[in-house]
Amino acid sequence: MSNEQHNQDFKASIQKALNDQVMRGALSRFADAYPTARKNAYEGVDIEALRSEIACAKGKNGENLDQLIQLFTENATKRGAKVYFAKTAEDANRYIANLAIEKKVKKIVKSKSMASEEIHLNDHLKKAGLIVNETDLGEWIIQLAGQKPSHMVMPAIHLSKEQVAGYFSKELKSDIPPDIPLMVQKARVELRTKFLEADMGISGANFAVAETGTIATVTNEGNARLTTTLPRVHVALVGIEKVINDFKEAANIIKALPKSATGQLITSYVTMVTGVTPTEVDGQVQDKELHIVLMDNGRSDMLKDPKFKQAWQCIRCASCLNVCPAYQMVGGHVYGHIYAGGIGAILTFFFNDPTDAEKPQNLCLGCGRCTEVCPGKIPIPDLILEMRRRMAQKKGIGLIPKAIFDLVANRKLMHSLLRVASIGQFPLTGGKPFIRHLPFFFSELTKERSLPAVAPKPFRDIAKEREKKNTGKKKRVNFYAGCLIDFVYPHIGTAVYDVLEHAGCEVYFPWEQACCGAPAKYMGDTDSQTRLAKQNVAAMEEGNPDYIVSACPTCTVAMMEDVVEVLKEDPAWHERAKKVAAKVRDFSALAEELGVKAPGKKKSLKGKFTYHDSCHYRRHLHLSDVPRKLLTEVAGMELVEMKDSDQCCGMAGSYLVKFPEISAPILQKKLDNIAATGSELVCVDCPGCVMQIAGGLDKRHSSVKIRHTAEILAEALRKG
Amino acid sequence: MSSEKLFSVFKEKAGVMSAQVHRVGTWAQAGDLIADQVKELKAQRVHLFSTPQLEKTNCRATLAKTGVTISDKLDRHELDITDVGITYVPYAVAETGSIFHPETDPLGRAVTMLSPTHIAVVPFNKILPTVADALETVVKDFGAVPGYMSFISGPSRTADIERVLTIGVHGPSKLIVILVDEGV
Numbered sequence: 067m068s069n070e071q072h073n074q075d076f077k078a079s080i081q082k083a084l085n086d087q088v089m090r091g092a093l094s095r096f097a098d099a100y101p102t103a104r105k106n107a108y109e110g111v112d113i114e115a116l117r118s119e120i121a122c123a124k125g126k127n128g129e130n131l132d133q134l135i136q137l138f139t140e141n142a143t144k145r146g147a148k149v150y151f152a153k154t155a156e157d158a159n160r161y162i163a164n165l166a167i168e169k170k171v172k173k174i175v176k177s178k179s180m181a182s183e184e185i186h187l188n189d190h191l192k193k194a195g196l197i198v199n200e201t202d203l204g205e206w207i208i209q210l211a212g213q214k215p216s217h218m219v220m221p222a223i224h225l226s227k228e229q230v231a232g233y234f235s236k237e238l239k240s241d242i243p244p245d246i247p248l249m250v251q252k253a254r255v256e257l258r259t260k261f262l263e264a265d266m267g268i269s270g271a272n273f274a275v276a277e278t279g280t281i282a283t284v285t286n287e288g289n290a291r292l293t294t295t296l297p298r299v300h301v302a303l304v305g306i307e308k309v310i311n312d313f314k315e316a317a318n319i320i321k322a323l324p325k326s327a328t329g330q331l332i333t334s335y336v337t338m339v340t341g342v343t344p345t346e347v348d349g350q351v352q353d354k355e356l357h358i359v360l361m362d363n364g365r366s367d368m369l370k371d372p373k374f375k376q377a378w379q380c381i382r383c384a385s386c387l388n389v390c391p392a393y394q395m396v397g398g399h400v401y402g403h404i405y406a407g408g409i410g411a412i413l414t415f416f417f418n419d420p421t422d423a424e425k426p427q428n429l430c431l432g433c434g435r436c437t438e439v440c441p442g443k444i445p446i447p448d449l450i451l452e453m454r455r456r457m458a459q460k461k462g463i464g465l466i467p468k469a470i471f472d473l474v475a476n477r478k479l480m481h482s483l484l485r486v487a488s489i490g491q492f493p494l495t496g497g498k499p500f501i502r503h504l505p506f507f508f509s510e511l512t513k514e515r516s517l518p519a520v521a522p523k524p525f526r527d528i529a530k531e532r533e534k535k536n537t538g539k540k541k542r543v544n545f546y547a548g549c550l551i552d553f554v555y556p557h558i559g560t561a562v563y564d565v566l567e568h569a570g571c572e573v574y575f576p577w578e579q580a581c582c583g584a585p586a587k588y589m590g591d592t593d594s595q596t597r598l599a600k601q602n603v604a605a606m607e608e609g610n611p612d613y614i615v616s617a618c619p620t621c622t623v624a625m626m627e628d629v630v631e632v633l634k635e636d637p638a639w640h641e642r643a644k645k646v647a648a649k650v651r652d653f654s655a656l657a658e659e660l661g662v663k664a665p666g667k668k669k670s671l672k673g674k675f676t677y678h679d680s681c682h683y684r685r686h687l688h689l690s691d692v693p694r695k696l697l698t699e700v701a702g703m704e705l706v707e708m709k710d711s712d713q714c715c716g717m718a719g720s721y722l723v724k725f726p727e728i729s730a731p732i733l734q735k736k737l738d739n740i741a742a743t744g745s746e747l748v749c750v751d752c753p754g755c756v757m758q759i760a761g762g763l764d765k766r767h768s769s770v771k772i773r774h775t776a777e778i779l780a781e782a783l784r785k786g
Numbered sequence: 787m788s789s790e791k792l793f794s795v796f797k798e799k800a801g802v803m804s805a806q807v808h809r810v811g812t813w814a815q816a817g818d819l820i821a822d823q824v825k826e827l828k829a830q831r832v833h834l835f836s837t838p839q840l841e842k843t844n845c846r847a848t849l850a851k852t853g854v855t856i857s858d859k860l861d862r863h864e865l866d867i868t869d870v871g872i873t874y875v876p877y878a879v880a881e882t883g884s885i886f887h888p889e890t891d892p893l894g895r896a897v898t899m900l901s902p903t904h905i906a907v908v909p910f911n912k913i914l915p916t917v918a919d920a921l922e923t924v925v926k927d928f929g930a931v932p933g934y935m936s937f938i939s940g941p942s943r944t945a946d947i948e949r950v951l952t953i954g955v956h957g958p959s960k961l962i963v964i965l966v967d968e969g970v
């Protein structure tokens with residue numbers, strides 16, 4: 067398939083998902099209920115300690131994998147199980163199909179196993195002439211519908227009861243009404259017969275315990291118990307990442323998995339099978355056969371990778387999907403292979419085919435919400451970036467982005483171009499502060515949102531004027547403006563100067579500063595990123611400042627972390643970068659450090675306001691509490707929290723260019739949550755979020771104003 | 787944790803998982819309660835998986851009085867048509883409101899899986915604080931890891947269609963736990 071064709075197919079699958087009201091309704095209902103359910107389920111549990119224990123134990127399991135597999139094999143074998151190591155998907159498929167034939171199996175029941183979906187086991191068994199029935203209700207529905215699961219834990223979450231009734235009516239050859247309890251009963255009766263008659267049961271495993279040779283399933287329906295109890299042959303297909311050390315680790319997984327997956331205290335059943343147990347066939351009790359297929363299929367490659375080995379810590383709870391803003395919009399089917407969401411793209415990259423992960427990985431906004439909840443503490447967005455970087459290295463990043471990065475790296479050219487743009491745009495904006503209709507290829511971007519105009523005078527010009535007053539005697543702060551403040555929102559820069567000067571600093575604008583490199587990073591263009599990092603480090607050393615401040619969290623992270631990371635191969639530059647990074651503060655953090663207190667006069671300010679947590683700000687800089695404190699200290703400012711204040715606004719760097727169709731509904735949700743607070747003011751600490759949210763508010767003709775924290779503080783200081 | 791405290795946590799959590807919890811003083815009272823429950827359920831056919839502890843409840847006799855059929859044959863097809871399965875379960879777990887059932891006999895397991903209602907009789911002094919404790923205790927008590935063990939928490943459930951919680955998909959739609967104060 068050509069790349070263009072590939073792209074079009076991918077875009078079409080996204081459009082289809084976005085138009086699927088049933089799926090979007092179900093996903094958004096679940097997403098709404100999930101955080102509270104999860105919180106309640108974890109009540110009384112030290113969740114951070116539990117996450118650390120799991121992440122650490124799973125990490126160690128990865129390091130000792132060979133021994134663990136050996137120990138598991140020994141112990142399971144001692145208890146009468148046959149353990150087969152399948153290097154590839156084909157090995158696993160072949161082994162199971164041959165076994166079925168050898169044991170004269172005709173009918174097979176299966177309980178849910180993502181590993182079996184991963185290798186298309188059902189197709190292989192069917193080709194071998196076997197009758198296979200899924201027995202997990204969701205999986206059975208998916209099987210009847212001839213589809214793929216759209217969620218690791220809730221495979222049929224995208225289907226309506228009417229659709230399910232349709233599939234049931236066809237299968238059972240009678241008219242089944244869309245009545246959920248009735249359909250569940252029908253399924254019980256239909257599948258019960260299949261359980262009683264099956265010769266072979268195939269299960270997955272949520273974990274496998276090396277010390278005891280035990281395999282375990284964590285389920286709600288009870289189908290896994292029947293699958294592992296009734297048929298005379300039991301096959302467990304287990305990914306090797308599921309092997310853990312002992313019962314203590316098992317207890318932790320049992321503690322976390324159901325709570326994280328669906329917000330349940332525990333699932334109805336947790337079943338542990340150790341070796342061969344008897345079964346009853348035709349009134350006779352006889353020993354059954356147990357075959358455990360330990361499957362690699364790309365897993366050990368993932369483990370050997372110095373970066374991606376962290377994904378080993380995954381326990382497949384899917385809580386990363388449950389909180390993912392992108393997944394909530396598009397569901398699981400657009401992620402290419404079987405595994406969905408950010409972690410899905412990573413697993414697909416290793417278990418299936420890197421090219422299958424290529425498009426879906428782009429869906430990640432990099433917001434980091436998933437990492438916050440992940441029981442395995444996996445830095446999913448960082449791994450996605452790493453994947454993107456490797457893909458870019460292999461295939462290049464495309465001509466247009468390359469040209470743009472060359473442009474942003476060329477400070478002078480970029481600035482003169484933007485100046486031209488600021489003059490040229492006036493016919494388009496009609497003198498208004500927003501571009502309402504863009505006549506060129508960005509048209510889709512303006513559907514839900516107005517784009518801001520380029521400021522007539524960039525901040526660098528304003529800064530030069532102000533610096534004339536500096537004496538060189540006070541604390542020196544170098545301001546890193548970043549593109550948005552420099553060219554679109556210079557008034558935020560002015561506010562930053564006002565507040566810091568009030569706090570006894572003199573602020574400078576190092577003229578040589580360029581783009582922070584984040585856009586290049588998010589596209590995987592390490593060359594451009596490195597070039598920009600050097601340029602900025604050199605620029606920020608100017609005048610040996612006490613602090614370097616930025617009022618854009620993306621820039622702050624770039625200057626605080628990325629410059630150090632990207633220059634680490636070059637000792638001299640690495641040292642310089644570390645020195646610079648140590649002085650970098652985000653605006654609000656510095657304001658707090660300097661003891662800024664903006665009194666404001668009673669009633670002089672807006673009254674009720676709400677606060678939006680920008681992704682980098684909250685998850686990289688961990689600053690959520692600081693602006694809330696600074697802002698509520700201003701007299702007359704009363705905070706009304708919005709729902710999901712920490713959910714991404716949909717801006718996410720170039721996301722709104724890549725996926726305007728997903729970014730738009732994410733923004734709409736944010737705007738609804740803001741509106742629901744009834745406040746006339748929303749505060750943020752990120753100019754990117756200002757751009758996204760202001761554009762959305764403008765398009766809605768909303769009277770709600772959006773302000774950067776610096777602006778409010780500056781205003782309060784002026785009035786106070 | 788005191789046993790009363792363990793009981794109150796168990797009861798609360800089992801309630802969250804939609805299990806019914808009863809507490810009685812003696813094995814004989816457990817037998818009476820089983821008969822009452824079976825009557826209330828209007829069950830026609832029940833199955834008991836015989837163990838010495840379960841026989842102590844004398845529930846065969848109390849059940850006989852209710853006129854219900856106690857099937858004497860124990861196989862999967864017979865179990866498939868019974869209304870109630872009755873078992874002794876040796877442990878419970880407070881933290882999760884679960885009963886913990888180590889059972890290697892396939893019919894002992896099937897009794898807890900196939901009927902629409904499962905009644906479990908559990909000794910009061912075997913409510914253990916956590917899942918980790920249960921796993922540790924069972925290995926000590928049995929001298930080895932039992933071949934098949936289940937934590938059972940409430941009825942069988944699914945939310946696979948439109949996220950609507952529905953009870954009794956493959957396993958029982960009712961779980962009745964009777965805790966007995968009198969020692970084993």
Ligand code: SF4
Pocket residue numbers: 379380381382383384385386387409436439440441442443444
């Ligand atoms: S990545 Fe983390 S949150 Fe996602 S499924 Fe794995 S363990 Fe769960």
Ligand code: SF4
Pocket residue numbers: 386389390391392393407408409429430431432433434435436437446447
């Ligand atoms: S970083 Fe955000 S968008 Fe990316 S996978 Fe995680 S939650 Fe989803």
